[in-house]
Each structure stands twice: as C-alpha cells, then as structure tokens.
Amino acid sequence: MIMGVVYTLSINNFQNIKDAKIQITLKNLKKSLQNIEHSDSVELICLNKCQSCKVYVDGALHVEDNRYDEFLDDSVEVYRYDFSYGFMEAKRKVFFNEDDVEKDVCFSLMLDKKGVSDQVAVLFKNKVYDFSSYIDDTKTYASLQELSDAKSTLTQEVIK
Numbered sequence: 001m002i003m004g005v006v007y008t009l010s011i012n013n014f015q016n017i018k019d020a021k022i023q024i025t026l027k028n029l030k031k032s033l034q035n036i037e038h039s040d041s042v043e044l045i046c047l048n049k050c051q052s053c054k055v056y057v058d059g060a061l062h063v064e065d066n067r068y069d070e071f072l073d074d075s076v077e078v079y080r081y082d083f084s085y086g087f088m089e090a091k092r093k094v095f096f097n098e099d100d101v102e103k104d105v106c107f108s109l110m111l112d113k114k115g116v117s118d119q120v121a122v123l124f125k126n127k128v129y130d131f132s133s134y135i136d137d138t139k140t141y142a143s144l145q146e147l148s149d150a151k152s153t154l155t156q157e158v159i160k
Contacts, residue, residue, distance in 0.1 A: 049074035
C-alpha cells in the first residue's frame with residue numbers, strides 16, 4: 001500500500017514538471033518554436049508594441065498560448081547582416097489579422113520545416129541575440145560589433 005502511495009505521488013510530480021511552462025526568452029525562443037509540430041513553417045508574430053504575441057503554424061493561428069505575451073517590449077530592434085555592408089535594420093513584416101486588418105508588427109520570427117529561422121540579429125536590453133546559425137542554438141553577444149567581429153573571424157576561418 002505504501003508503494004502505491006509513493007508511486008502515485010511520484011507520477012503526479014513528474015506530470016507537473018512536464019506540464020510546467022518554461023518562461024520564453026530570446027535565448028530559448030528558437031528552440032521553443034522548433035518544438036511546435038509543423039509541416040511547412042512556424043512563426044511568432046508580436047503586435048501591440050510586443051504586448052501580444054501569437055504563434056502561427058503553417059499559416060494558421062496555433063492554439064492560444066499566453067507564455068509568448070510580454071516577453072519583449074517595443075524597444076526590440078532587428079537587424080540583418082550583409083557581408084559587404086554589415087548590420088542593417090530589418091524592415092518590419094506586414095501582417096493582416098484574421099479580420100483582414102493590417103496591424104503593426106513589433107517583432108516576428110519564422111522557422112521553416114527544417115527548423116531554420118530567419119537570419120537575423122536581435123538587439124534587446126543591451127544584448128544581441130544571433131539567430132543566423134543554421135545548426136547552433138541562439139548565441140548571445142554584448143553588442144552588434146562583437147557579433148560582427150565573430151562573423152568576420154568565422155569568415156576568415158572558412159577562407160583559410
């Protein structure tokens with residue numbers, strides 16, 4: 001009988017751990033989106049000065065999940081890297097909601113069916129998050145210059 005009680009308590013605790021929602025950050029965002037089952041793409045779109053974020057799977061709204069809300073604010077800046085010009089601010093995505101009304105997008109990130117994300121660097125709260133790697137997890141840098149230096153070093157290693 002004691003074994004049954006211990007077993008029941010253990011199973012319930014494991015289930016609670018499994019169901020616990022992990023707090024979303026830019027560091028774990030890519031991994032979180034990769035874990036959502038999709039055939040073609042999965043995309044996070046943040047509206048209302050980044051107060052409300054929704055996940056779209058294969059173009060359709062995914063189950064409501066408020067853990068993506070308010071993990072960013074409108075101070076977020078997104079950059080694309082060009083080998084010749086360095087970092088340039090990325091244009092914001094145009095988005096039409098379910099009622100076909102255009103909304104201002106504060107932030108978006110899309111992953112394709114292979115789990116490869118948009119090739120961007122995100123500046124937020126004095127850290128730069130590098131989403132440009134095809135294989136590695138999101139790396140964090142202290143500045144765009146530090147990331148630029150890392151890209152230059154990598155380019156030099158590939159050229160050798």
